[in-house]
Amino acid sequence: xxxxxxxxxxxxxxxxxxxxxxxxxxxxxxxxxxxxxxxxxxxxxxxxxxxxxxxxxxxxxxxxxxxxxxxxxxxxxxxxxxxxxxxxxxxxxxxxxxxxxxxxxxxxxxxxxxxxxxxxxxxxxxxxxxxxxxxxxxxxxxxxxxxxxxxxxxxxxxxxxxxxxxxxxxxxxxxxxxxxxxxxxxxxxxxxxxxxxxxxxxxxxxxxxxxxxxxxxxxxxxxxxxxxxxxxxxxxxxxxxxxxxxxxxxxxxxxxxxxxx
Amino acid sequence: xxxxxxxxxxxxxxxxxxxxxxxxxxxxxxxxxxxxxxxxxxxxxxxxxxxxxxxxxxxxxxxxxxxxxxxxxxxxxxxxxxxxxxxxx
Numbered sequence: 001x002x003x004x005x006x007x008x009x010x011x012x013x014x015x016x017x018x019x020x021x022x023x024x025x026x027x028x029x030x031x032x033x034x035x036x037x038x039x040x041x042x043x044x045x046x047x048x049x050x051x052x053x054x055x056x057x058x059x060x061x062x063x064x065x066x067x068x069x070x071x072x073x074x075x076x077x078x079x080x081x082x083x084x085x086x087x088x089x090x091x092x093x094x095x096x097x098x099x100x101x102x103x104x105x106x107x108x109x110x111x112x113x114x115x116x117x118x119x120x121x122x123x124x125x126x127x128x129x130x131x132x133x134x135x136x137x138x139x140x141x142x143x144x145x146x147x148x149x150x151x152x153x154x155x156x157x158x159x160x161x162x163x164x165x166x167x168x169x170x171x172x173x174x175x176x177x178x179x180x181x182x183x184x185x186x187x188x189x190x191x192x193x194x195x196x197x198x199x200x201x202x203x204x205x206x207x208x209x210x211x212x213x214x215x216x217x218x219x220x221x222x223x224x225x226x227x228x229x230x231x232x233x234x235x236x237x238x239x240x241x242x243x244x245x246x247x248x249x250x251x252x253x254x255x256x257x258x259x260x261x
Numbered sequence: 262x263x264x265x266x267x268x269x270x271x272x273x274x275x276x277x278x279x280x281x282x283x284x285x286x287x288x289x290x291x292x293x294x295x296x297x298x299x300x301x302x303x304x305x306x307x308x309x310x311x312x313x314x315x316x317x318x319x320x321x322x323x324x325x326x327x328x329x330x331x332x333x334x335x336x337x338x339x340x341x342x343x344x345x346x347x348x349x350x
Binding site: 048092095119121148210212214 | 347
């Protein structure tokens with residue numbers, strides 16, 4: 001057995017694993033209780049045959065009910081350092097989404113750690129609930145570091161005044177699933193989608209709320225909601241309604257908060 | 262086998278040992294490959310939201326090299342980032 005054979009074997013297995021993540025099998029929110037059992041028939045190695053297994057067997061899943069949070073004496077500061085971007089409006093087939101451009105410099109600063117903003121998308125109704133209270137919609141800002149660590153900022157949306165940036169997104173996203181719209185030239189600053197006071201938040205360790213439900217996600221759900229108009233909610237729901245995962249068990253986790261009640 | 266001449270018996274023994282060695286090497290390579298693949302798939306632990314970021318590995322500390330980190334991020338997006346741009350995650 002020589003070195004060439006070793007590298008060939010490793011490369012084959014590595015490419016199998018990568019393709020398992022990128023070429024993911026189809027899923028829907030209607031069958032969310034069975035995400036973990038969805039199999040990838042192109043795979044023959046047991047762990048790769050069930051790419052969404054973590055959705056069923058994971059113990060630190062998201063979303064959760066944020067009620068009953070405990071105030072921590074010392075929490076990391078949260079700074080959204082977003083900048084204006086020529087965005088890609090994307091109908092992902094699961095949500096209305098905005099992808100940041102290549103080389104985008106906007107980021108989230110947690111303590112001293114920086115997390116680049118990759119995309120943001122909408123769920124209607126909200127995924128996180130507070131004491132079983134559901135909000136009309138929720139916006140997720142997904143940040144992924146080069147080392148793979150993930151942080152998501154959740155913004156709860158409630159009925160009220162219209163948000164101009166949300167209107168721009170809704171007007172430019174394609175009605176067709178899996179269709180990008182990257183060439184509008186429209187510039188968006190994600191800061192305009194945040195509440196005026198973003199220093200109060202709930203935080204806990206969770207997961208992605210859609211397959212593959214990967215755990216190890218640092219969640220920060222802002223305590224102050226942002227308003228959207230009835231018409232905007234209707235427009236959002238016309239594209240996607242009920243694209244929401246139900247609250248998951250905390251399984252011993254603690255939701256801590258920096259909340260100004 | 263006891264009736265075979267000594268040199269033939271030695272040859273058979275050497276062949277058996279060689280085969281065993283090859284099989285063991287193959288098993289080790291398979292185990293290494295599998296563990297590498299699984300470690301690529303597995304997500305890293307979440308940062309401790311309380312009391313700082315002690316769980317951060319030294320290589321990923323974004324302190325005084327934030328500009329370098331930004332440039333690296335812009336040039337090389339991780340595969341999970343690619344996945345999250347194509348799928349809602």
